[in-house]
Amino acid sequence: MNHADAYAGLMAHLRQTAALSGVAGLLNWDQEAVMPPGGAEQRAEQAGAMSAVLHERRSDPRIAEWLDAIDPASLDDAGRANVREARRYHDHAVMIPKELAEATAKATARAHRLWAQARADDDVPAFLPALTEIIGLVRERAQFVAADGQSSYDALLDEFEPGTSASEISAIFARLRAGLTELRQRIADKPREIPTLTGSFARAGQLALAEELAKRFGYDEQSGRIDLVVHPFCSGTRGDVRITTRVDEADPFNCLYSTVHETGHALYEQGLDPALAWQPAGNHVSMGVHESQSRFCENQIGRSRAFCGWLYPRMVDAFGDFGIADADTFYATVNRVAPGYIRTEADEVHYNLHIMLRFELEQALIAGHLAPADLEAAWNDRFAADFGVAVDKPSNGVLQDVHWSAGLFGYFPTYTLGNIYAGCLDAAMRRDLGDVDTEIAGGDTTRPIAWMREKIHRPGAIHLPVELITRATGSAPTEQPLLDYLNAKFGALYDL
Amino acid sequence: MNHADAYAGLMAHLRQTAALSGVAGLLNWDQEAVMPPGGAEQRAEQAGAMSAVLHERRSDPRIAEWLDAIDPASLDDAGRANVREARRYHDHAVMIPKELAEATAKATARAHRLWAQARADDDVPAFLPALTEIIGLVRERAQFVAADGQSSYDALLDEFEPGTSASEISAIFARLRAGLTELRQRIADKPREIPTLTGSFARAGQLALAEELAKRFGYDEQSGRIDLVVHPFCSGTRGDVRITTRVDEADPFNCLYSTVHETGHALYEQGLDPALAWQPAGNHVSMGVHESQSRFCENQIGRSRAFCGWLYPRMVDAFGDFGIADADTFYATVNRVAPGYIRTEADEVHYNLHIMLRFELEQALIAGHLAPADLEAAWNDRFAADFGVAVDKPSNGVLQDVHWSAGLFGYFPTYTLGNIYAGCLDAAMRRDLGDVDTEIAGGDTTRPIAWMREKIHRPGAIHLPVELITRATGSAPTEQPLLDYLNAKFGALYDL
Numbered sequence: 001m002n003h004a005d006a007y008a009g010l011m012a013h014l015r016q017t018a019a020l021s022g023v024a025g026l027l028n029w030d031q032e033a034v035m036p037p038g039g040a041e042q043r044a045e046q047a048g049a050m051s052a053v054l055h056e057r058r059s060d061p062r063i064a065e066w067l068d069a070i071d072p073a074s075l076d077d078a079g080r081a082n083v084r085e086a087r088r089y090h091d092h093a094v095m096i097p098k099e100l101a102e103a104t105a106k107a108t109a110r111a112h113r114l115w116a117q118a119r120a121d122d123d124v125p126a127f128l129p130a131l132t133e134i135i136g137l138v139r140e141r142a143q144f145v146a147a148d149g150q151s152s153y154d155a156l157l158d159e160f161e162p163g164t165s166a167s168e169i170s171a172i173f174a175r176l177r178a179g180l181t182e183l184r185q186r187i188a189d190k191p192r193e194i195p196t197l198t199g200s201f202a203r204a205g206q207l208a209l210a211e212e213l214a215k216r217f218g219y220d221e222q223s224g225r226i227d228l229v230v231h232p233f234c235s236g237t238r239g240d241v242r243i244t245t246r247v248d249e250a251d252p253f254n255c256l257y258s259t260v261h262e263t264g265h266a267l268y269e270q271g272l273d274p275a276l277a278w279q280p281a282g283n284h285v286s287m288g289v290h291e292s293q294s295r296f297c298e299n300q301i302g303r304s305r306a307f308c309g310w311l312y313p314r315m316v317d318a319f320g321d322f323g324i325a326d327a328d329t330f331y332a333t334v335n336r337v338a339p340g341y342i343r344t345e346a347d348e349v350h351y352n353l354h355i356m357l358r359f360e361l362e363q364a365l366i367a368g369h370l371a372p373a374d375l376e377a378a379w380n381d382r383f384a385a386d387f388g389v390a391v392d393k394p395s396n397g398v399l400q401d402v403h404w405s406a407g408l409f410g411y412f413p414t415y416t417l418g419n420i421y422a423g424c425l426d427a428a429m430r431r432d433l434g435d436v437d438t439e440i441a442g443g444d445t446t447r448p449i450a451w452m453r454e455k456i457h458r459p460g461a462i463h464l465p466v467e468l469i470t471r472a473t474g475s476a477p478t479e480q481p482l483l484d485y486l487n488a489k490f491g492a493l494y495d496l
Numbered sequence: 497m498n499h500a501d502a503y504a505g506l507m508a509h510l511r512q513t514a515a516l517s518g519v520a521g522l523l524n525w526d527q528e529a530v531m532p533p534g535g536a537e538q539r540a541e542q543a544g545a546m547s548a549v550l551h552e553r554r555s556d557p558r559i560a561e562w563l564d565a566i567d568p569a570s571l572d573d574a575g576r577a578n579v580r581e582a583r584r585y586h587d588h589a590v591m592i593p594k595e596l597a598e599a600t601a602k603a604t605a606r607a608h609r610l611w612a613q614a615r616a617d618d619d620v621p622a623f624l625p626a627l628t629e630i631i632g633l634v635r636e637r638a639q640f641v642a643a644d645g646q647s648s649y650d651a652l653l654d655e656f657e658p659g660t661s662a663s664e665i666s667a668i669f670a671r672l673r674a675g676l677t678e679l680r681q682r683i684a685d686k687p688r689e690i691p692t693l694t695g696s697f698a699r700a701g702q703l704a705l706a707e708e709l710a711k712r713f714g715y716d717e718q719s720g721r722i723d724l725v726v727h728p729f730c731s732g733t734r735g736d737v738r739i740t741t742r743v744d745e746a747d748p749f750n751c752l753y754s755t756v757h758e759t760g761h762a763l764y765e766q767g768l769d770p771a772l773a774w775q776p777a778g779n780h781v782s783m784g785v786h787e788s789q790s791r792f793c794e795n796q797i798g799r800s801r802a803f804c805g806w807l808y809p810r811m812v813d814a815f816g817d818f819g820i821a822d823a824d825t826f827y828a829t830v831n832r833v834a835p836g837y838i839r840t841e842a843d844e845v846h847y848n849l850h851i852m853l854r855f856e857l858e859q860a861l862i863a864g865h866l867a868p869a870d871l872e873a874a875w876n877d878r879f880a881a882d883f884g885v886a887v888d889k890p891s892n893g894v895l896q897d898v899h900w901s902a903g904l905f906g907y908f909p910t911y912t913l914g915n916i917y918a919g920c921l922d923a924a925m926r927r928d929l930g931d932v933d934t935e936i937a938g939g940d941t942t943r944p945i946a947w948m949r950e951k952i953h954r955p956g957a958i959h960l961p962v963e964l965i966t967r968a969t970g971s972a973p974t975e976q977p978l979l980d981y982l983n984a985k986f987g988a989l990y991d992l
Contacts, residue, residue, distance in 0.1 A: 050516070222534050224532050238534075
């Protein structure tokens, strides 16, 4: 087989696999957003069947033949990325037995239902058998895909953040942790009374404002939709990117900022290069980079003083006088630092401490150093030590996140990597564009988002994360820009 | 291979195929009910990929080996039905080239979008190229699957109503047509002033009443959901059966009776034997029998004097005084006979004339006796002759139905077969149960639906349609019970 035929054969095969992978993603969106309860058993069977189909396609022996016949030197950067990603998926698929992939898909579909019920009932034992089964399946999977000398956890991590390892992450996390702990202590030493929201915020008003927020950040609603779920997420790519949110009438920030967060994810998917559609090179590159986009929108823009100045009068329009006197106080309320139980509601100072807790616990679970039956106690001990308060109920603790029920181990650290990348990108964007706060204060995010589109969205997966961030910002990613940003922001807010 | 291993292998294979087929069905529901416009191109690719996967599974050469090794004599009725259906699907799949199946899936996904736009714009020429492409693909498909001496149209028909032919249908339709024409003439000769609905009926009230109607007929909302679409349909099976409806504020009957109609379809799917889940024998047996369930709920129960007596005060509760004085007048309004453009809004006397028009035109299109470019004129000529009025715009004529854009040729006659079966089943149910009108007048449909569940839903596809109806009613299906029912109902209503 010659190079050109091999590359064409591979690309046609990948195109159909991408379409089927999109179908599997839609099954998941449907399950979370619209599926009736009676559909759960059937859906487990469907998810298992789709997983088997995808596994079979990705382990197709023709892929190895095509890859052997392709000459990477005669390809451009995108072509080489296609080959890189095709090889990664093929290697994994060949290493993971079809039966294991199918069993995992079925088990996670069932576990999701059990987790949702256990969370509603605050009943950890009801979820433990399912969690134990999933950890067993994930460990088995990791053992199959791990390279020589690679730990099981690193093998899992590679699926979400290619090109990194737990030890590299631990090093950068340790430095970040030191900086965050120091900042948190300075805030604790100089308390400031910042009001919280009280009263009730009508559901319809929250949803209307959430939709307006999505549009303000450039979300194309003709290529997506917004639905309500238990745990918000973003699903799909390019012409069909669906975001989800939730409503708590006592806490509108939950709905509004999770909408902005998911909008950030959606912008990445909607902004991928159309010329690279159906090619691995045209996909998002990693979950960490994905999270950098959501957190940049949510925090660096959405929780900025400038944007809060735009949002405050809209809140007053939507809900009337809600007890916050002015935009400065509103900005402080939005950014109020306080230890809380729920990761997705955490302030920017505490958020990454939540992640580090999960990162360490899941490494121990996968290494077999922590038994699932001991997980709740380990979580509660660690939380009390890190946050200074005791977990009051499992839905505020170990049952709060969907990830483990979905078999997602190695995913949590990408959240903090995303925050680190967002810090790097924000600093570079402000350096490149000069003052953007004036326009953000007017509700106009066009220039920052266009910068992100050019630097991050369009390049897709052509370069691996560290290379992508380096090209976008001019230097390799470190935790320092994030710490500088947090120190400046909270230093001013708490008059440190 | 021995019989037991072969049968087990076949059943495991069919189970996964059924799961994937359910996924393909969900893609379609999603496209009609919730997909954003920007998703259309991607969806065409996904539908094509799923179609290719299903085609590959159904043409798997192992199926032929299993079928050869199975001894039908050692199977029960359900087992023999599984073998019968497996053979039918396998034969079709082997006969239809994969490329043709995939091209058809892509073309119909595109055509659906063009049809919806053309219908909105009343623009037949905008839809003609897509329609022409689809007719070409469907004819090609029919030529591949037709048995020796079988016409292309009969080959298509067999996919929706196994075990019948256009000539058999034409014979029964001819007798039905004579009876309907005679009844229509008697009504025309003895006009009665029956009021129509005027004014506006609030959307929310219609949707609330539609949901109540679905429940009254026994629809399990824990195993389904109700959404809005352009052209209502029912999707899914067993634990996840979704119905759809539409709202016209000037005509609440559109929403309410299409909801009851789709509920009838949903009851069939929700009522299939759980012991036969994932087996072909546990599926619905044909589109004609499916339609018998929807029309039985819609007409024989939903448009009966008894049920109208229950519905009338609920309409007054929902919408206030809407200009209809009493339940008798309401019953007459619900059943008012008048030639109309739209099939789905037609009264019971005219409905089957709409179907016969389509049945004849689509036979001519598939036989090549009618060019797509001449279809609109042929439709309009035939409509003027049959209904005595001229079509005023394409959305009231040739563009009104979704079917042809979806490649569904051979489907229309199953609607009238469904009405014929519903007539047979209604007569047998009333013979078996005695008076049911008293309970129906109280909004209680439990006994009639339970009768249907036992006679039609549970048996699934164990027996072919004619055998199923014969077992349920005690005699082979004919048009006579339907004509008797219509003559009695409209004879009384129009005092003939």
